[in-house]
Amino acid sequence: MSDPEVPQPEKPGDVDDVVDSAKAGLADAEAAAAGAPESKTGDVPDAADESAATADETAADAAPVDPDAAAFAEAEKSFPGTFTTSVDDVADDHEPPTKIEYSATDDVATAAYGASATAAAAAAAETQVVPAEPIVDAPPPQPQPIFVQAPEPPRPLGNRGTAGAIGLLAALCFAILLLGVTLAIGAVGGDVTGENVGDKALAPLTTWAFWTPVVVFFIAFWLLGAIINRGRWGHWVIWGLLVGVAAWAGHLLGRLFEAPFWTLSAQQGVDLVQEQLFAPLAIAAFIIGRELTIWFGAWVARAGARKTQLNIEAQREYERTLEAGPSLSR
Numbered sequence: 433m434s435d436p437e438v439p440q441p442e443k444p445g446d447v448d449d450v451v452d453s454a455k456a457g458l459a460d461a462e463a464a465a466a467g468a469p470e471s472k473t474g475d476v477p478d479a480a481d482e483s484a485a486t487a488d489e490t491a492a493d494a495a496p497v498d499p500d501a502a503a504f505a506e507a508e509k510s511f512p513g514t515f516t517t518s519v520d521d522v523a524d525d526h527e528p529p530t531k532i533e534y535s536a537t538d539d540v541a542t543a544a545y546g547a548s549a550t551a552a553a554a555a556a557a558e559t560q561v562v563p564a565e566p567i568v569d570a571p572p573p574q575p576q577p578i579f580v581q582a583p584e585p586p587r588p589l590g591n592r593g594t595a596g597a598i599g600l601l602a603a604l605c606f607a608i609l610l611l612g613v614t615l616a617i618g619a620v621g622g623d624v625t626g627e628n629v630g631d632k633a634l635a636p637l638t639t640w641a642f643w644t645p646v647v648v649f650f651i652a653f654w655l656l657g658a659i660i661n662r663g664r665w666g667h668w669v670i671w672g673l674l675v676g677v678a679a680w681a682g683h684l685l686g687r688l689f690e691a692p693f694w695t696l697s698a699q700q701g702v703d704l705v706q707e708q709l710f711a712p713l714a715i716a717a718f719i720i721g722r723e724l725t726i727w728f729g730a731w732v733a734r735a736g737a738r739k740t741q742l743n744i745e746a747q748r749e750y751e752r753t754l755e756a757g758p759s760l761s762r
Contacts (some may be wrong), residue, residue: 457506526592580758586746591736595657602728603650606679606720610645611636613716640689641669646683649675653725662731662736668729674724679721701731 618624636642652675
C-alpha cells in the first residue's frame with residue numbers, strides 16, 4: 433500500500449519574480465483604494481457565486497486597505513502556503529474568543545459598588561482624628577500595711593486598797609488603846625488589881641461593847657480613805673473628826689447591843705444612851721479615833737502621793753510613745 437500523495441506548492445522560479453509580483457500587487461491595491469467602482473442596483477447576477485463575490489468585494493472596498501497586507505495576499509495567491517496557514521490549522525490551534533455578555537444584575541451591582549465606594553469615601557473624609565490616650569504605667573506595688581497594736585493609756589493607780597490595809601492596822605491600834613483605857617479606868621476605880629489584871633484584860637474581848645466601836649472605826653476610816661484616795665494629808669486632818677464621831681457613836685451602839693436593846697423598852701434605851709453620852713470610854717473612843725485617823729491618814733496620804741507620781745510618769749511615757757509612733761523590732 434503506497435503513501436498518499438500530498439500536493440506540493442510550486443516553488444518560485446526566482447526572487448526577482450516574487451518581488452515584481454509583490455510590487456504589482458501593491459500597485460493594484462493603491463489603484464483600488466484611489467477609486468472604487470460603485471455597485472449597480474439593477475445589474476445583480478442571479479447566480480449565488482456571483483452574489484457572494486460581489487458582497488466580498490463590497491466589504492473589501494468599504495474597509496480600509498493596508499498596502500502591506502495586499503502585497504502579502506497577492507504573494508500568497510502566487511505561492512500558496514508560503515506566508516499563511518490553513519483555516520483548519522488556525523481553528524485547531526486557537527479557540528474563538530469568548531463573548532462576554534453583561535446583564536442588568538451586573539449594572540445594579542456596579543452601581544451598588546459605586547455607591548458603597550462613595551459612602552466609604554465620604555465616611556473617611558468625615559472621620560475625626562481622636563488623640564490617643566496616654567499610656568499610663570501601672571503603679572508600683574505598694575508596701576502592705578503592718579498593723580501595730582496601739583499602746584493603751586495607762587490606768588491610774590488608786591489608793592483605796594492601801595487605805596483599807598492601813599485602816600486594818602489603825603483598827604488594831606484602836607482596839608489596843610481602847611482596852612488599855614478600859615483597864616486604866618478599872619484600876620482607878622479599884623476593880624483592876626495586879627492579881628486580876630489578866631482576867632480583867634480578857635473580859636472585854638468577849639463583849640459587844642468593846643468590838644462594836646472598833647468595827648465602826650475601821651469602816652469610817654476606810655470610807656474616808658476611799659473618798660480622799662490620793663489626797664493630801666490635810667484632808668485627813670480635817671475630816672478625821674468624822675471618824676472620831678463615828679467611833680463615839682460606835683461606843684453607844686455597842687452598849688445598846690450589850691444590853692441588849694431588843695429587851696429594853698424605849699425609855700430604858702433612851703436612859704442608857706444618855707448615861708453613855710459622856711462616859712469615859714465614849715470620850716476615849718472619840719479621841720483615839722480622831723488621833724489615829726490623823727497619824728495613819730498621813731501614811732495613807734504619803735502612799736497616795738507616790739501613786740500620783742507613778743501615774744504622772746506613766747502618762748508621760750504613754751505620750752512619748754504616741755509621739756514616737758509605731759516601730760518595728762529587729
